[in-house]
Amino acid sequence: MTDHLTVVTHPLVQHKLTLMREKDTSTASFRRLLREISLLLAYEITREMELTSKWIETPLQEMKAPILEGKKLALVSILRAGNGLLDGILELIPAARVGFIGLYRDPETLKPVQYYCKVPAEIEDRLVIVVDPMLATGNSSVAAIDLLKEKGAKNIRFLCLLAAPEGVARMKEAHPDVPIVTAALDERLNDHGYIVPGLGDAGDRMFGTK
Numbered sequence: 001m002t003d004h005l006t007v008v009t010h011p012l013v014q015h016k017l018t019l020m021r022e023k024d025t026s027t028a029s030f031r032r033l034l035r036e037i038s039l040l041l042a043y044e045i046t047r048e049m050e051l052t053s054k055w056i057e058t059p060l061q062e063m064k065a066p067i068l069e070g071k072k073l074a075l076v077s078i079l080r081a082g083n084g085l086l087d088g089i090l091e092l093i094p095a096a097r098v099g100f101i102g103l104y105r106d107p108e109t110l111k112p113v114q115y116y117c118k119v120p121a122e123i124e125d126r127l128v129i130v131v132d133p134m135l136a137t138g139n140s141s142v143a144a145i146d147l148l149k150e151k152g153a154k155n156i157r158f159l160c161l162l163a164a165p166e167g168v169a170r171m172k173e174a175h176p177d178v179p180i181v182t183a184a185l186d187e188r189l190n191d192h193g194y195i196v197p198g199l200g201d202a203g204d205r206m207f208g209t210k
């Protein structure tokens with residue numbers, strides 16, 4: 001993956017994203033749509049995963065067939081909202097190792113506050129896909145990736161649903177080596193650091209906390 005930002009323009013992704021943005025979409029539908037989109041985004045972000053091969057027997061003959069080494073992959077979810085993307089991707093790659101970084105944005109300063117961190121061992125040898133639906137100021141994703149690099153991660157990608165130009169620029173400055181895959185690049189941030197037009201607070205909409 002060479003481009004710093006990839007926007008997944010597939011019609012199914014765009015259609016489902018529109019349904020998620022609508023303010024009257026229920027919590028149940030929002031969660032289901034996020035899981036469905038995560039399957040489609042996973043297809044894009046795993047495009048260049050390394051394959052090994054193994055000998056198998058088809059009903060006709062033996063062949064050396066390509067196979068993924070799921071154990072070489074670490075998915076890292078930025079809590080809480082990251083879990084909505086994580087669940088879908090794990091259905092596709094059930095052998096992936098999983099880490100969690102607990103961060104919430106202070107509503108006044110927009111700085112991330114860390115409350116949890118647990119990542120898989122041998123992180124330096126893995127492809128690490130960090131997932132969080134929202135890339136707004138970029139403060140949370142930059143902090144999460146700082147932490148992963150401190151722990152030795154070298155090959156990192158970031159998967160989100162919506163990105164703001166401000167967040168993409170911040171990521172490019174702090175982590176130019178980390179490609180971003182998103183379903184949309186929105187217009188801007190508002191005065192409270194929310195993505196506009198956006199979809200509101202992803203965590204609250206997923207879990208019905210507001």
Ligand SMILES: O=P(O)(O)OC[C@H]1O[C@H](OP(=O)(O)OP(=O)(O)O)[C@H](O)[C@@H]1O
Nearest residue numbers: 079080081104105136137138139140203
């Ligand atoms: O790019 P940023 O400006 O840092 O904003 C993005 C962060 O904000 C949201 O999390 P939030 O703080 O609402 O926590 P939550 O997932 O627990 O709701 C979102 O899920 C990101 O982690």
Ligand SMILES: O=c1cc[nH]c(=O)[nH]1
Nearest residue numbers: 136194195200201202
């Ligand atoms: O628009 C935004 C910005 C940050 N976090 C969200 O959940 N939504």
Ligand SMILES: [Mg+2]
Nearest residue numbers: 201202203204
């Ligand atoms: Mg939130």
